[in-house]
Structure formats: C-alpha cells, structure tokens
Amino acid sequence: MIFDYADFACTEIINSVRAATYSQLYCLPIECDACPELPCALDHGDLQADPYEPYTDPATDEAPWYDPAVPASADVLGFMGLDVTGFHSSTISRTPIPLVGDGSALGIARRAHRVITYTVLMIVRDECALSYGLEWMAAALTGCCEDGCDGAELGVFACCPECEGCDAMRYLYNVGLLEGPTVESLEYLSDGILARITYSLIAGTPWIYRNPIAASETWYDLTAGTVVVTDPDTVYDECEGAADCLEDPDCPSPPSIVRVPVPVDPCYPTGSATFLRTVISIPTTDVPNRLDMVPVLELDVGATDLRRLVVRFRSSLTGADCADALLDPCSVCADLQIPFLPAGSKLVVDGRTQRATVECETELVGTSTTSPPLYGAQGDAFQWPVFQCPEGMCIEILTTQASTGAGTMARVLMVTRSDAG
Missing domain, CATH: 2.60.120 (Jelly Rolls)
Known part of the structure; x- marks a missing residue:
C-alpha cells in the first residue's frame, strides 16, 4: 500500500499531493514524489480545466481540516505521508498442540487483528496552526462511534492510481484509533513548521477488500x-448426501450426541x-x-x-x-x-x-x-x-x-x- 493517501471514517487524513501543492504557495522546501494522478483519481478539482490544477489553497478548496470559524485552519497546509506499516504481512497464525506421543496437532488457524502505523508530515505556517492541526487530526482519527463502536472504514491505494477508475483502491473495516497522534519531532523554518507525527490504527477485521466485482x-x-x-x-x-459406505445395515451406529437446539424462525x-x-x-x-x-x-x-x-x-x-x-x-x-x-x-x-x-x-x-x-x-x-x-x-x-x-x-x-x- 502507498502512504500518499488515506481516508478514515469518510475524512481525508493524508493527501501528499494536496500538501505539496499548498506548501509551494509559501515556498516551503518540501520534496514530494507523490502519485501525479492521485487528485484526478479522487475527482478533485475541475477535470476539464486547462491547465488542470486540482488544488488552490485550503480555504478556496475547503480542505478537510478547513473551518471558517477557526482562522488558523487556513494556515494548515496539509498532511504528507512518509511511511506506513502493517499491510504487507498476513495476520494468520496457529498454535500447535503437543501430542502425548511424537509430534503435535496443528491447531486451528486464525487471523488476528491488524495494526497499521502511519508516519505523517504535518505542514503548518505558525504555532497557532500547529495547535489547531493537532486538534483536528486527533478528532478526525477518533472517527464516529456507531453500531456498538465497531469502528469505521479505512480507504487506501494499493499503488499509484490512474486518472480513470479506482481499481487500485482498497478498504478495511471495523477500524479504530489504537494510539496517537504523537509528535515525534518539530522543525522550524523561516515560513513554517514541519511536524513529524505517528499514529496507529487497529483493524478488527483483518481482511483487505477490493471494489465490488x-x-x-x-x-x-x-x-x-x-x-x-x-x-x-x-x-x-432433493439433494441428499452420499451414504456412508462403512455403515453396516445389520448393526447401525449409535445415535449422535444430542446438541443444544438452534433458534429457528418461528x-x-x-x-x-x-x-x-x-x-x-x-x-x-x-x-x-x-x-x-x-x-x-x-x-x-x-x-x-x-x-x-x-x-x-x-x-x-x-x-x-x-x-x-x-x-x-x-x-x-x-x-x-x-x-x-x-x-x-x-x-x-x-x-x-x-x-x-x-x-x-x-x-x-x-x-x-x-x-x-x-x-x-x-x-x-x-x-x-x-x-x-x-x-x-x-x-x-x-x-x-x-x-x-x-x-x-x-x-x-x-x-x-x-x-x-
């Protein structure tokens, strides 16, 4: 999975192209090699415009964190992905059970939860924007608590998407915040502040889903x-299973153990x-x-x-x-x-x-x-x-x-x- 984009609980958290574009407005020295067709795949901006420029500034674009009631939100320039872990490994495991004699029983294979950790660069213009950006990120990663707090949807890209279609999109469900966001370091520039942030999500359902067929x-x-x-x-x-070839008609097997009845539609x-x-x-x-x-x-x-x-x-x-x-x-x-x-x-x-x-x-x-x-x-x-x-x-x-x-x-x-x- 790429780290240039992440959407959690229907809110864009990471968009490296957006962050790089806004940073260029203030000549901040941000190096970004993000997916060039990411905005087009997300249907951001006017696709028919010539030239196609998907992002202008946080206020004009109504960026996910922008709030007209909070002036400092316009000075948050975006969240750029730096790294992500937790996608490339299977969650399956099993615990062998030693036998009395030689060897072991394999045990039941099961899949545990999945832990996904992001490292993000938050780009802001001043201390007020830094404070608001951390407030917004903490609130956005909390998501919404519905259906017994089973978690939200996480949307990511498996690879750099092309402009047409979203075949590279992947989804995880029952996802919630495990830890963070935590500020690992701050770098003060003449026209802004760079905050290196980490946070971890936990996916109660470990599977990674594609778009429907x-x-x-x-x-x-x-x-x-x-x-x-x-x-x-x-x-x-009409569909009866094949008879057991070892069943002796002259000596039937003992009756099966009576099981607890399962409720049926009354x-x-x-x-x-x-x-x-x-x-x-x-x-x-x-x-x-x-x-x-x-x-x-x-x-x-x-x-x-x-x-x-x-x-x-x-x-x-x-x-x-x-x-x-x-x-x-x-x-x-x-x-x-x-x-x-x-x-x-x-x-x-x-x-x-x-x-x-x-x-x-x-x-x-x-x-x-x-x-x-x-x-x-x-x-x-x-x-x-x-x-x-x-x-x-x-x-x-x-x-x-x-x-x-x-x-x-x-x-x-x-x-x-x-x-x-």
Whole structure:
C-alpha cells in the first residue's frame, strides 16, 4: 500500500499531493514524489480545466481540516505521508498442540487483528496552526462511534492510481484509533513548521477488500422477475448426501450426541407459494483467482411490505449460464432468508463487516435504523458466507409475488478480499 493517501471514517487524513501543492504557495522546501494522478483519481478539482490544477489553497478548496470559524485552519497546509506499516504481512497464525506421543496437532488457524502505523508530515505556517492541526487530526482519527463502536472504514491505494477508475483502491473495516497522534519531532523554518507525527490504527477485521466485482453492481427490479410456483425447501430434500459406505445395515451406529437446539424462525412458512425469481450471473472471468469473495446485499423495498425474502447462492463452473445451476439442487452454497421488511425501507446485509441494517422512515424521529433477524436454509441459523473457490456464481433472489410492490429493487455486490497487500 502507498502512504500518499488515506481516508478514515469518510475524512481525508493524508493527501501528499494536496500538501505539496499548498506548501509551494509559501515556498516551503518540501520534496514530494507523490502519485501525479492521485487528485484526478479522487475527482478533485475541475477535470476539464486547462491547465488542470486540482488544488488552490485550503480555504478556496475547503480542505478537510478547513473551518471558517477557526482562522488558523487556513494556515494548515496539509498532511504528507512518509511511511506506513502493517499491510504487507498476513495476520494468520496457529498454535500447535503437543501430542502425548511424537509430534503435535496443528491447531486451528486464525487471523488476528491488524495494526497499521502511519508516519505523517504535518505542514503548518505558525504555532497557532500547529495547535489547531493537532486538534483536528486527533478528532478526525477518533472517527464516529456507531453500531456498538465497531469502528469505521479505512480507504487506501494499493499503488499509484490512474486518472480513470479506482481499481487500485482498497478498504478495511471495523477500524479504530489504537494510539496517537504523537509528535515525534518539530522543525522550524523561516515560513513554517514541519511536524513529524505517528499514529496507529487497529483493524478488527483483518481482511483487505477490493471494489465490488463490476458484474455484480447492476440493480434489478424484482417485480420483473420470473413467476414460479415453488417450495424453496424442496431443494434440500432433493439433494441428499452420499451414504456412508462403512455403515453396516445389520448393526447401525449409535445415535449422535444430542446438541443444544438452534433458534429457528418461528414464523417460517412451509409449502409452495408463488414467487418472483430474479437470477444474477457472475462469470468466472470476473472472479480473481485465489481470492475469497463475500456478498453485500442492498435492497430497497417498494410500496408494500415484503413478507418473505430468499437470497440463494449457487456455484456455477462457468457462471455465464445459470440454467443448469438452477436445476441442480446440490449447487446451493448458502441461503439468506428474512421474514419481513416494511414498505419503503432500505436493507443492507454486509458480508465485509458482518452487520445487517434496515433504515425506515418514521413519523416522529425521521429515519430509524435497526438490525433485522437473519435466517439460513429452512429458517435455521444464518452463517455469513465466504466463497473460497474462484468459480462463477448464480445468485437467486426469491420474493413472494403478492408482497413484491412496485419499486422493489435489489443488487448483490460480490467483493473480493485478501490477507495482505
């Protein structure tokens, strides 16, 4: 990952090109070899202007730290990245367990949190600006405390981006401030002050995510789906596992240990019903090899209450034609089922953060946000799916025809992730 740009909790913290441009206004001797097309990739400034000059001064550009109520904020000239650590190493580890005899059991492999440490050069014109710049950075790195303080999003670039597109963008989630910001050194110049600052972030979710696969970004009108009369549960009745070849019919194995029952959907319907089926195809050619994928479901409920939603993920070797996958009951990889969503609500089920939210308009307090119950196959417990094979995929969305109102739209973003970058 490059250290010339970082966006935390939707606030630009580091932008080396911006800092270098503002420093040149006051002839400060700042050497910067930052990515030249960074401002264009961020869509900063007037891209049609000739010449293209993305940055003018903190006040004119309304730089992230600029506050018209604080005059000293105009004398903060920016934050330039100097170094970053914590991205290039995997977080996976395991603890072997010694056996009574020779050797050890491997133990369970798990991924710990990720610690990311930045070294930044803050450039200011005077002591007042220095004080304000430190105040702003400390506040910005605190982020926002929502959803049980699970942290915010960190956006970085894996390499210098090109002007067109943001394929180099990477994201981390559940990120919060671990330590700092700490001033390591101060250098006083004739026209300004250079402050060398370090701070550390902790990513509770260690994965590094890319942008969603392009083939999954299309929104679908669920009212235009194919009408089918089906019982979604029959797919599990039709796909039975192979019998154990060691099972003796004359001497059956003892019964399995009784497990603690898992709560199921108390209102889960059974039997056939009329559904609208929408199928999304993810071709194999769009899936990077050897990278995991997780889904992000976004759904806007239309004019009526939606009383049954089934999102089913099926494997497909080609991903181009889902007809065969729909006929194969054993192609089902994972199920997501939600029993009820009110009219006009917005649902997000995010496999990156493993959180689900529903936003509803209310008469008294405006928008209300809550967490919906999620169920798996046949109303059983839901498990967050991770698709580890570089295959194509068929995503099947089923909603009852009677409850799918006008304006019901959905898309399922497929996002790849890595353990180092």
